[in-house]
Amino acid sequence: MSSGKIKQLSFLSVFLLGVDGIIGSGIFLMPSRIYAKLGDLSLLLMPLAGVAVLMIALCFANLASKIPGDGGAWLYTYTAFGRFAGFEIGIFTWLLGIITMATEISAFVTSLRSVFPSLDVHRNYLIVALGILAILTCLNLFGSKFMDWVDNISTVAKMGVLILFVVAGLFFVRHANFANLTGATTNSSPLFGRFNEGFGMVFYMFTGFSFLPIAASKMKNPEKTLPKALIAVLLTSALLYMIVQFAAIGVSGSHLATDNVPIAASFYHFAGQFGYDLALVGMLISIMGVALSISFSTPLIASSLASEHQLLPRVLGHQNKRGVPIVSLLLSCAICGLMLLSGNYLFLASAIVFTSFVQYIPTILASIKLRKHEKLPQGFKLPGGLLIPILAFLVTLYLILSFSVELIVTGIIVFVLSGLWYWYDDRDRQAKGLRRDIAEGDKVL
DSSP states (O other): OHHHHHOOBOHHHHHHHHHHHHOSTHHHHHHHHHHHHHGGGHHHHHHHHHHHHHHHHHHHHHHHTTSOSSOTHHHHHHHHHOHHHHHHHHHHHHHHHHHHHHHHHHHHHHHHTTTOGGGGSHHHHHHHHHHHHHHHHHHHTTOSTTHHHHHHHHHHHHHHHHHHHHHHHGGGOOGGGOOOSSSTTTOOSOHHHHHHHHHHHHHHTTGGGGGGGGGGGGBSSHHHHHHHHHHHHHHHHHHHHHHHHHHHHHHHGGGGGGOSSHHHHHHHHHHHHHHHHHHHHHHHHHHHHHHHHHHHHHHHHHHHHHHTSOSSOGGGGOOOTTSOOHHHHHHHHHHHHHHHTTOOHHHHHHHHHHHHHHHHHHHHHHHHHTTTOTTSOOOSOOTTTTHHHHHHHHHHHHGGGGSOHHHHHHHHHHHHHHHHHHHHHHHHHHHHTOOOSOSTTOOOO
16 A cells, blocks of 8 residues: 555656756756867767666666665665675765765856856855855755745756757757867867767766666656656757757857857857846756755765664764754765865866766666576566666776776775775674664665
């Protein structure tokens, strides 16, 4: 009876939820950055990245149909490879939320630079960014009652701007603007390196898919609904991204490479200052809505890992009278503040891809290991046997070429430090005779 009541999300609901989760600040800021790397060739990256992410998403879908419970990558890793592996991926899942929050705040301030040039000064950027973070922290202290309202406004603003841009912009496309096939006129770096960097940027625009499998327990017939929804969501997002990129290039031409807010700048070409202001306001509302939503959900990840699954120190699960995980919130926002010190939106976006990469690898390997496990239901069966997991693994490994050495070294340091944290907390639990396993029903097989 209870399971029937939980699975309420229809295919359409899951589809809309997925599209809303994937489409974020990237579509408003990345078109110019990608065009600067690859010119007209950037159009090809959208469907390529969409298909590549689909291979990974199907592995998530396979595991979500086998392993019940909320948790996503860390839970799948825990089930397949044990407590320590689950802990490490749990840490990176938490960090992914923190980095996403920092990226959205950075995207907001980066967008404001076109109106307030003084924000190009790093000190001014930090003052505004940290001020926004402080406001988000305070809003979180009041709980989640207004979160649905914020999400709805953000979604309307985001989709409204994009639909208006596509519908109106396509009438002002000039074929002469498609004259820079590979971006060589604006960038003299080798094409292979630029393609790798561009692929990483486009991949960032799809990373929001991974939360959908977590909602599998709330879907009707998840074994059938989730795979179909993932395919539809990713193909729709890839098509929308490609159309938006096509319209931006067709309207702005080579000017696109230097536009700070490319969608708003393209609006200006055919709708004047009114179009620019309308697009900018819609974009800012959308980005801030995403930032607020992420700032609310991210501390819950750490709180859940601490209080429900005993994978983090218990203090992180402490809640105030409004049910807000206050310690997790303050720690998450403090780490977010440190990340904002970089002042670099593209670096933070790359960090999101790297953190996602760390989750994708063990999840794909888990889908291989648990493919025919006798204690798990068959669930959604991947067509082609091991073909999709192998392709997903190769695609994920290819992402390494888009990461800087500094980012990889930072990731290794985080892994080592979190490992020491695990060792200390685990030893403390054993000394005090506390339970060290996760919630009942999620045992390692």
